[in-house]
Amino acid sequence: MAMFQPEHRLTRSxxxxPAYHDAGQFYWGRTDAFLEDLQTFSAAALPxxxxxxxxxxxxxxxxxxxAEWMFRAMQAEGV
Structure with a gap:
């Protein structure tokens, strides 16, 4: 494991x-973009x-x- 910003080792998080990561849940795109194998992550992509x-x-x-626990908790909350 390594910090991606080691200069902030002593900084309160x-x-x-905020740091984000690809959740890999889904991607929307034009058919031609996928067929042309364009980069998923680019200046044209929006999160x-x-x-x-x-x-x-x-x-x-x-x-x-x-995940099941989270789902049950959300259902109980009516979310």
Whole structure:
């Protein structure tokens, strides 16, 4: 593991710019852009920022259980 901004090792995270990552949930694009194999990440791409409490990367069974727990919690809240 390595910090992507080691110069901020002693900076409180709430004082830094938010960092985003690709959730890999979905991509919208023109058919020709996919057929031409254009870059997904470029100056022409626009992000859709998803709320942190609405996403869960699922790589393990534990991740799946967490996603189910989050879903049940949202259902109970009527979200």
């Amino acid at each position: 709430q004082d830094l710019e 859709i920022v998803l709320p942190h409490d609405r996403v869960q990367d699922i790589d393990t069974e534990e991740d799946w259980r967490r």
